[in-house]
Amino acid sequence: MYNGLFLNPGSTGIGISEKPVTEFGTLVRLQWIGIEGAPRSQVFWGHTPISKINSGIGIHVFNDNAGPLHQLTVNLDYAYHLEIGDGILGIGPSLGILNNALDGTMLKPNDVDPILPKxxxxxxxxxxxxxxxxxxxxxxxxxxxxxxxxxxYNFSDLAASPSKYEVPFHFYLTGGYHFDITREIDLTPSLIAKNTKSITQFEGSAMAGYNKRFYFGLAYRQLESASVLVGFNFLKDNAAHFGYSYDFILNDLNTVSSGSHEFLLTYSIPKKIVLPPAKIIIRTPRFRLE
Known part of the structure; x- marks a missing residue:
């Protein structure tokens, strides 16, 4: 399941909804069930458009645990909005803090290594x-x-022998198209291309919707997993959305893991539509002026 704000600050205040909305959400991913120390991730976010300055502002928090490694990011997001054609272009940065931690007590090497933290x-x-x-x-x-x-980042106990970890650049190219199949059924295929240190990975998905309330889809992550996705909207004006996906592992990890789970919950507040003032009707004993 896709969270645009986490992957692209340009989507701040825009998102993938039909109209700009104020949105709050959380995503929880439990990866490789059955493997001790497998990754566990949580993302929290909120963003809103500000029409007076043609912008969007937001915040997102990402927390990830994978064995002895822990990563936490807290970022403020901003995008400037330009109306182009029948759409909106958002361009902007995301600035924050990135904390990486290593729990040396969880490391159990066969041989004692003084570089590893205790x-x-x-x-x-x-x-x-x-x-x-x-x-x-x-x-x-x-x-x-x-x-x-x-x-x-240096996690070594020895100043003379640093153990360096460098956070690599991540590049993302994303896209999706919405098809109205019938009045009740719609289909949205999407694609994500990710590049990290000259390694490129592709993810593709197709999500079908019924009456803009119930959703079912399939996804594929290159050489890694295939997924089944379900979701539904609820509350007034479909303001809330719940989604779930299950990943079938396609590599050698499928012998030791039963798969991965992902949960998504969002709440949206539609942008208010400002109506023109109503005509003032003046009544007099002889005339009715509008």
Whole structure:
């Protein structure tokens, strides 16, 4: 399931809805069930359009645990909005902090290595991302780069022998198109291309909707997993959405893991539509003026 704000700050205040909305959401991913220390991730976000300055502002928090490694990011997001054609182009940065930690007590090497920490090590750095996002009535497309600052983290106990970890750049190209099959059924195929250190991975999905309330889809992540996705909207004006996906592992990990689970919950507040003032009717004993 896709969270545009986390991958592309250009989508701040725009999103993938038909109209700009104020949105709050959370996503929880439980990866590789059955493997001790497997990744567990949580994302929290909120963003809103500000029409007076043609902009959107937001915030997102990402928390990830994978064995002895822990990563936490807290970012403020901004995008400037330009109306182009029948859509909106958002361009902007995301600035925040990126904390990486290593719990040395969980490391159990066969041989004693003095470089490895014997306790917890943690370092905090500034983080910068940027992106562009275009949302039209029927489609969206985005380009973004995460972790533009080349930060290095040292988890070694020995100052003379640093153990460096560098957070790599992430580049994302995203796109999707909305088809109205019938009055009740719609279909939205989408694609994500991710590049990290010259390694490119593709993800594709197709989500079908019924009456803009119930959703079912399939997804594929290159050489990694195939997924089944379901979701539904609820509350007045379909303001809330719940989604769930299950990943079938396609690599060698399928012998030790039963798969991965992902849960999504969002709440949206539609942008208010300002109506023109009503005509003032003046009544007199002899005339009725409008």
């Amino acid at each position: 306790s917890g090590k943690s370092e905090m750095k500034f983080d910068l991302s940027a992106g562009a996002w275009y949302k039209a009535k029927k489609y969206y497309v985005g380009l973004s780069s995460l972790h533009l600052i080349p930060n290095e």
